Amino acid sequence: MTETALVIARTPADKYRVRACAQCDRKGDALAIHWRRGHDPSSALFGKDLCDKCGKAESRRLVKERGAVPRVVFRGTTDGATRAPRASGKTSGTRRRRAPAVGGEKTPPAKARSRPETKLGAKKAVRKAKTSHAGLGSIAVVREKLRQLATEEPYYACESWRRTPYDITPYDVLPDGAYVAGVGVEDEDAKVLFDRLNTSVRDGWTDYVPVSVSDGTAAAATGQQPSMKAHSGLELDLSTEKLRTPLRLGVDVEERSLWGMDCFTREAILASISGVTWYAGDENRPRRVEYLQQRFLPKLHTLGADGWDASRVAQCVLDDAIKNGEKHTAMASRALLRVIAECDDDYARAPAPKKKKANSTTTTGEVKAEDHTEEIVESHDPRARRERFRIHPKGTGVVCINPNGLKAGTFVNHYIGEIYSPWKWYERQDAIKKCYPGMELPSFFNITLERPPHDDRGRHVSFVEAMHKGCFASRLSHSCEPNCQTVTFAKGGKLTLGMFTTQDIAYGEEMTWDYSCITESAEEYRTGFCLCSSPTCRGSFLTYSGSGAFTAVVNKKHAFLHRNAILFKASTSALTNVDRKMLHDSGIRECALEHCPDWVVKWAALTLEYIKLEENELPNELMSLPATRFGRYNELGAKSEATGVAATRITNLIVTLDKIRYVLTRSGQERAPFFRVLTESEVIEHLWSGDESILRRILRSILAGAGAKKGSNSVGKSRLVMAKMPKTGDARVDAAMKAIQERIDIDERPKTASDLLWFYANTRNWFTHAKLDNVISPAVNIDDVASVIPTTQRKHIPNAFRGNREAMLQKRYGALYVWGQLVTWYKQTIYSPDSSLSADRRGTLSLPDPESCCSAAPSAYVNKERKELFKALRKNKHQSWPTATSWSFKNPAKVYGSPMFDDALREMYPKEYASTTSFTTLLDKHERQSM
Numbered sequence: 060m061t062e063t064a065l066v067i068a069r070t071p072a073d074k075y076r077v078r079a080c081a082q083c084d085r086k087g088d089a090l091a092i093h094w095r096r097g098h099d100p101s102s103a104l105f106g107k108d109l110c111d112k113c114g115k116a117e118s119r120r121l122v123k124e125r126g127a128v129p130r131v132v133f134r135g136t137t138d139g140a141t142r143a144p145r146a147s148g149k150t151s152g153t154r155r156r157r158a159p160a161v162g163g164e165k166t167p168p169a170k171a172r173s174r175p176e177t178k179l180g181a182k183k184a185v186r187k188a189k190t191s192h193a194g195l196g197s198i199a200v201v202r203e204k205l206r207q208l209a210t211e212e213p214y215y216a217c218e219s220w221r222r223t224p225y226d227i228t229p230y231d232v233l234p235d236g237a238y239v240a241g242v243g244v245e246d247e248d249a250k251v252l253f254d255r256l257n258t259s260v261r262d263g264w265t266d267y268v269p270v271s272v273s274d275g276t277a278a279a280a281t282g283q284q285p286s287m288k289a290h291s292g293l294e295l296d297l298s299t300e301k302l303r304t305p306l307r308l309g310v311d312v313e314e315r316s317l318w319g320m321d322c323f324t325r326e327a328i329l330a331s332i333s334g335v336t337w338y339a340g341d342e343n344r345p346r347r348v349e350y351l352q353q354r355f356l357p358k359l360h361t362l363g364a365d366g367w368d369a370s371r372v373a374q375c376v377l378d379d380a381i382k383n384g385e386k387h388t389a390m391a392s393r394a395l396l397r398v399i400a401e402c403d404d405d406y407a408r409a410p411a412p413k414k415k416k417a418n419s420t421t422t423t424g425e426v427k428a429e430d431h432t433e434e435i436v437e438s439h440d441p442r443a444r445r446e447r448f449r450i451h452p453k454g455t456g457v458v459c460i461n462p463n464g465l466k467a468g469t470f471v472n473h474y475i476g477e478i479y480s481p482w483k484w485y486e487r488q489d490a491i492k493k494c495y496p497g498m499e500l501p502s503f504f505n506i507t508l509e510r511p512p513h514d515d516r517g518r519h520v521s522f523v524e525a526m527h528k529g530c531f532a533s534r535l536s537h538s539c540e541p542n543c544q545t546v547t548f549a550k551g552g553k554l555t556l557g558m559f560t561t562q563d564i565a566y567g568e569e570m571t572w573d574y575s576c577i578t579e580s581a582e583e584y585r586t587g588f589c590l591c592s593s594p595t596c597r598g599s600f601l602t603y604s605g606s607g608a609f610t611a612v613v614n615k616k617h618a619f620l621h622r623n624a625i626l627f628k629a630s631t632s633a634l635t636n637v638d639r640k641m642l643h644d645s646g647i648r649e650c651a652l653e654h655c656p657d658w659v660v661k662w663a664a665l666t667l668e669y670i671k672l673e674e675n676e677l678p679n680e681l682m683s684l685p686a687t688r689f690g691r692y693n694e695l696g697a698k699s700e701a702t703g704v705a706a707t708r709i710t711n712l713i714v715t716l717d718k719i720r721y722v723l724t725r726s727g728q729e730r731a732p733f734f735r736v737l738t739e740s741e742v743i744e745h746l747w748s749g750d751e752s753i754l755r756r757i758l759r760s761i762l763a764g765a766g767a768k769k770g771s772n773s774v775g776k777s778r779l780v781m782a783k784m785p786k787t788g789d790a791r792v793d794a795a796m797k798a799i800q801e802r803i804d805i806d807e808r809p810k811t812a813s814d815l816l817w818f819y820a821n822t823r824n825w826f827t828h829a830k831l832d833n834v835i836s837p838a839v840n841i842d843d844v845a846s847v848i849p850t851t852q853r854k855h856i857p858n859a860f861r862g863n864r865e866a867m868l869q870k871r872y873g874a875l876y877v878w879g880q881l882v883t884w885y886k887q888t889i890y891s892p893d894s895s896l897s898a899d900r901r902g903t904l905s906l907p908d909p910e911s912c913c914s915a916a917p918s919a920y921v922n923k924e925r926k927e928l929f930k931a932l933r934k935n936k937h938q939s940w941p942t943a944t945s946w947s948f949k950n951p952a953k954v955y956g957s958p959m960f961d962d963a964l965r966e967m968y969p970k971e972y973a974s975t976t977s978f979t980t981l982l983d984k985h986e987r988q989s990m
């Protein structure tokens with residue numbers, strides 16, 4: 060194959076020789092210009108010196124002409140140290156030996172030091188180091204690593220790169236431990252909120268558990284579990300004296316504009332320094348991590364607006380290392396600088412594309428300028444979306460500036476802010492989303508304050524918003540390997556949240572905690588890519604509630620019909636002492652249940668039963684999941700994950716109770732059970748004897764349809780059926796319907812009418828729902844939000860409040876809100892949980908309209924569709940029926956029930972529904988008989 064690559068002239072003597080480019084006549088030595096040499100024998104430029112630009116152009120031309128891939132190039136950089144590539148014989152290894160004595164770095168482990176001598180011999184080892192860890196080798200390794208990472212989660216999750224720091228979100232400082240009522244919280248509600256801060260638990264109680272993880276790191280033990288609080292048995296000192304003295308801003312800690320790297324960049328940096336022998340190989344990964352965390356990151360946190368530039372950080376680390384005689388750190392920094400130069404600087408130096416026209420939707424000059432900068436960066440080179448050393452702004456964070464560092468277990472500060480009850484909090488969030496659609500994920504500062512389960516009045520949840528009012532504790536960043544933690548504790552009969560260090564923290568180190576924040580939106584999860592830079596970073600600082608841990612058991616044991624079965628049972632059976640005790644034992648007591656009607660309390664008890672079942676079954680489900688990059692779940696990790704999921708579920712249960720209570724306690728609101736079972740005579744009327752009964756409607760539509768086709772056999776058949784209809788309504792519904800079904804094969808299409816009747820005839824539980832009033836709550840006040848919208852997002856503001864402002868700020872709870880919320884209780888961010896009900900009920904709870912079996916679309920229910928429908932129902936009875944068929948589901952009578960729902964009831968409550976035949980047995984029989 061013809062050699063098409065261009066390689067650099069690379070002997071040390073060459074370095075200082077002034078050359079001229081054979082193409083453009085540019086002059087300079089190797090320190091000023093990155094020189095290349097024509098390497099294609101058939102080219103006129105073969106063997107000639109070319110400047111960087113012309114060399115690349117030549118390379119591109121050759122690649123275009125012949126489709127060959129250019130060989131990786133290596134070039135010198137300008138700091139004059141360790142530049143020699145392997146062919147020169149002057150390796151960075153030799154220079155290292157001449158470097159000044161090392162200060163503050165650890166000796167390599169004996170095993171690592173002895174290996175070259177014992178295995179290869181000293182000379183061989185040096186040669187190996189030269190070839191595999193210097194220059195060309197390391198860059199190839201990095202490139203290969205980046206290629207691999209680009210196809211793996213979570214590395215490619217980050218798609219755009221912002222190089223400018225975020226605006227500071229200013230806040231009012233609240234006095235220690237003082238919460239204030241949220242914006243627009245009315246006095247009555249505020250009273251309830253502050254009362255919920257009172258507790259019967261003894262002073263000094265805390266929800267902090269000093270977990271000891273003996274068999275490895277927290278991450279290894281927990282898989283991707285964020286909520287496990289693992290900190291090697293550290294005890295916290297909650298003496299009042301300590302809690303009175305938080306750390307001081309400007310003395311112990313400082314708020315700073317901080318930067319962080321995505322997982323891709325972190326791995327690229329680790330790979331870059333693995334080119335240095337001291338840091339090479341799996342056994343030296345801890346050294347690479349130490350370089351990143353103890354040298355690179357602290358330096359990054361001092362760079363202010365320049366933090367985006369990885370090579371600047373590396374250069375600063377190098378300068379410090381040279382000053383302090385830390386030779387390994389210096390070598391790592393040089394290696395990193397070299398790789399960054401190779402991978403990124405070409406890109407940075409290439410001419411910027413022509414200015415785009417200013418964005419007409421922007422409102423201020425400042426925004427235009429900022430947007431433009433970002434556009435250039437992104438549109439310049441699409442490959443930049445992946446293979447670059449990207450350091451992103453994280454906004455304000457908190458750094459330890461106490462020269463002695465901070466000890467593990469130190470009280471940092473109270474986590475305080477404005478408090479909201481759950482229903483009010485979600486009304487506010489809904490209004491924000493409605494008024495600022497399409498707004499980028501804003502920084503969030505909220506945290507939940509949870510009452511302890513053993514408090515006399517039990518659990519409850521309040522939302523603490525620290526965006527506008529609070530203290531520096533709310534400015535700490537998230538980390539997947541944090542050094543601080545929030546803790547709820549009791550002090551003076553009141554509950555409060557505090558931040559504590561869980562590890563010793565050195566001067567210059569960033570203080571972080573694990574947000575353990577769960578999002579219901581996959582998009583939000585992806586947007587929240589994590590910049591914590593820790594070696595076990597999970598990729599996003601959010602946890603997705605659609606992940607395996609949250610869905611593994613739900614999909615099997617708590618699907619749509621199961622959740623409706625719970626609501627059905629709660630509406631139709633009495634609240635017992637066993638239910639009350641179970642709730643009480645789990646801490647769901649007065650605070651969560653007051654003002655709830657019995658059927659809602661029963662619903663809570665039945666839902667709690669499911670939560671316990673899930674907690675039991677989830678560990679096995681998790682251990683059977685395929686391995687992720689964190690490995691497989693072990694038993695400890697799976698159990699801990701299940702505990703975390705159960706805790707989230709209980710919080711959601713309490714939040715749901717709070718929302719439902721709000722709607723049901725509005726004046727004039729119906730409080731009877733939400734589902735009402737039809738009496739037998741109502742069922743007969745609905746199916747059989749009523750003017751609008753299912754049977755009458757079906758016959759009417761058959762006659763209407765068949766009338767068009769004179770002489771059709773259907774007409775005679777349906778008249779016959781009509782004539783034989785009993786005049787009284789006291790026949791057993793299912794027997795009569797069955798008899799009709801056997802004779803009514805009157806439709807010319809395969810089995811449409813008889814199948815439909817089969818579903819009706821085989822449904823045992825028919826019910827309808829309560830008619831609740833719509834509730835429209837007062838407009839919430841979100842004036843405080845506009846001030847914190849990032850400048851880049853301001854362009855959305857003109858679109859906000861397009862409609863009636865007052866209406867957009869009000870929350871409308873529709874008549875079916877209670878139904879929707881109770882069957883999606885584990886989600887909280889859906890504006891109208893009832894809006895998906897009609898789709899979810901399609902064919903599952905609501906059977907097709909009788910008219911649809913005689914619709915004008917004759918091909919809609921041919922044998923193929925029929926088979927597919929039955930197959931799908933066998934596989935998943937909770938799945939709504941496909942929309943492509945002619946079935947319609949208007950259900951004007953609002954009567955619900957289906958054989959699939961009966962089956963869900965039987966699965967959930969086998970004792971009460973023991974006589975119900977399983978749905979698949981029924982369907983098998985029906986298919987056999989109707990062949």
Ligand SMILES: C[S@@+](CC[C@H](N)C(=O)[O-])C[C@H]1O[C@@H](n2cnc3c(N)ncnc32)[C@H](O)[C@@H]1O
Pocket residue numbers: 225227228319453454455456501502503504505533534535536537538587588589590591600
């Ligand atoms: C509680 S605030 C922290 C203070 C905030 N950085 C500021 O500028 O005021 C949480 C926000 O900080 C940013 N943040 C914190 N930790 C982060 C991390 N590890 N990765 C990415 N962004 C982070 C995110 O924007 C997040 O919404």
